[in-house]
Amino acid sequence: MLIIQCPVCGAEGDETDFHCGGQAHIARPATADPDNIADGEQRDYLFMRFNPKGLHFERWRCDRGCGKWFHAARDTVSLEFKAYYGITDLPPADVMKQATGQWADFFKQATATRSATKKAAAKKTVTKTSAGRKAARAKAKKS
Numbered sequence: 049m050l051i052i053q054c055p056v057c058g059a060e061g062d063e064t065d066f067h068c069g070g071q072a073h074i075a076r077p078a079t080a081d082p083d084n085i086a087d088g089e090q091r092d093y094l095f096m097r098f099n100p101k102g103l104h105f106e107r108w109r110c111d112r113g114c115g116k117w118f119h120a121a122r123d124t125v126s127l128e129f130k131a132y133y134g135i136t137d138l139p140p141a142d143v144m145k146q147a148t149g150q151w152a153d154f155f156k157q158a159t160a161t162r163s164a165t166k167k168a169a170a171k172k173t174v175t176k177t178s179a180g181r182k183a184a185r186a187k188a189k190k191s
Contacts, residue, residue, distance in 0.1 A: 055132040059113030069107035
């Protein structure tokens with residue numbers, strides 16, 4: 049029997065108190081034009097899943113507590129939960145380092161994408177701040 053703890057409300061119980069939503073971190077195909085999604089993309093989204101022996105990442109829902117979804121890293125051999133984390137978060141760094149195979153590739157790409165996004169956001173903030181300072185100086189000179 050699996051013992052699970054909700055990271056949102058702290059409720060703890062066996063797997064009958066929670067609902068497994070399958071594999072975590074599944075990206076939907078682009079749906080700007082649903083009629084033009086390739087059959088292969090739709091097939092992969094609906095049916096293709098990782099099935100590793102060892103560390104696996106899953107979605108769970110706290111049914112008898114808060115009702116929120118969360119992600120969990122679980123060892124499929126020992127059934128031990130390694131970490132719980134938010135639905136929009138990546139797992140803790142130490143757990144990502146333990147990932148192998150397709151999961152290791154996925155997390156390398158995900159962390160690279162997130163750091164590039166953070167750098168771009170930081171650059172925009174600096175640019176806005178610099179522009180704001182220049183505008184304030186120009187306004188002060190006119191006064």
